[in-house]
Amino acid sequence: MGRSQHDDAAQQGEPAALPGVWEPPSRDECQQEQVYDSSLEEPDDILRIRMLFDLHDNLVDFAIVLMTGPTGAKSEVARFDIRHTGLHVHWFREGGRELRRQEIMQVRTLPEVQAAYNDALDRMMDNLAEYKRRWRHG
Amino acid sequence: MDDRERERLRLTRVVGKLLLHRSFRDALPPLREDGSRPFVVGLPGDTLRQIAERVAALGGDAHLIVMTPTHRQGTERVQVLRITEGENKPLSDLDASYESPVSEDSTLGMLMEAIRVDQSFYVYPTETVISFISDSLQPIPA
Numbered sequence: 001m002g003r004s005q006h007d008d009a010a011q012q013g014e015p016a017a018l019p020g021v022w023e024p025p026s027r028d029e030c031q032q033e034q035v036y037d038s039s040l041e042e043p044d045d046i047l048r049i050r051m052l053f054d055l056h057d058n059l060v061d062f063a064i065v066l067m068t069g070p071t072g073a074k075s076e077v078a079r080f081d082i083r084h085t086g087l088h089v090h091w092f093r094e095g096g097r098e099l100r101r102q103e104i105m106q107v108r109t110l111p112e113v114q115a116a117y118n119d120a121l122d123r124m125m126d127n128l129a130e131y132k133r134r135w136r137h138g
Numbered sequence: 139m140d141d142r143e144r145e146r147l148r149l150t151r152v153v154g155k156l157l158l159h160r161s162f163r164d165a166l167p168p169l170r171e172d173g174s175r176p177f178v179v180g181l182p183g184d185t186l187r188q189i190a191e192r193v194a195a196l197g198g199d200a201h202l203i204v205m206t207p208t209h210r211q212g213t214e215r216v217q218v219l220r221i222t223e224g225e226n227k228p229l230s231d232l233d234a235s236y237e238s239p240v241s242e243d244s245t246l247g248m249l250m251e252a253i254r255v256d257q258s259f260y261v262y263p264t265e266t267v268i269s270f271i272s273d274s275l276q277p278i279p280a
Contacts, residue, residue, distance in 0.1 A: 035174040039178050039192040040147075040150075043195045057160050059158060121154045
């Protein structure tokens with residue numbers, strides 16, 4: 001996950017990494033990235049969870065993404081991740097433009113990665129309808 | 139959103155937190171060539187047709203996760219099945235030793251009373267195969 005997501009983020013004008021912000025270890029110190037897709041109420045909606053664990057089975061990086069659209073052409077509606085600045089959420093508009101980037105909490109240590117994951121999952125599940133509404137209507 | 143979908147979302151959140159546990163992740167092996175692991179959270183009142191429709195939206199092959207409260211505090215029974223869109227074949231061609239036929243109008247609750255680990259059911263006329271993979275107790279995440 002790290003490299004491709006990192007590159008995607010750079011293309012979308014992500015801020016530079018803040019000093020002291022958590023950075024995952026190099027890929028050769030991690031297990032293979034794991035990706036889980038869950039169906040949601042609307043048939044075209046998917047909750048995608050990307051997880052990266054180190055060799056000691058600690059969560060070191062993640063992204064939680066709400067996606068919508070037909071199979072093979074899904075687009076992001078909202079995405080939580082911890083790259084560059086700590087836990088934050090990207091709100092997207094239909095067509096791919098980012099509406100808003102909302103900072104949530106700092107992530108500086110390994111235990112904070114797991115705390116951020118749990119927080120992100122709760123926020124995503126609590127706000128699915130709102131992310132979808134903003135994706136449709138801005 | 140009705141109560142059933144609210145319950146499914148609640149359980150999806152629990153599954154998301156269980157993914158932090160290696161023992162749970164190991165029960166969900168990759169199903170796609172890209173290594174991803176699609177899953178559907180099933181509820182007892184879901185018909186097998188409804189579940190098959192959700193699996194179709196995920197590409198036709200997914201884990202089905204069924205969660206049941208237990209008497210042991212802090213744990214949940216987690217049953218993992220695999221649902222795969224199958225080939226169209228007449229019921230007479232089923233191998234009765236491992237593929238029992240079941241109607242798509244049956245509920246998941248009915249299926250779970252009948253199916254055992256390592257057993258498969260052929261759902262008709264949806265033409266999907268449901269196989270029972272694992273049955274475990276997992277800690278309920280806060």
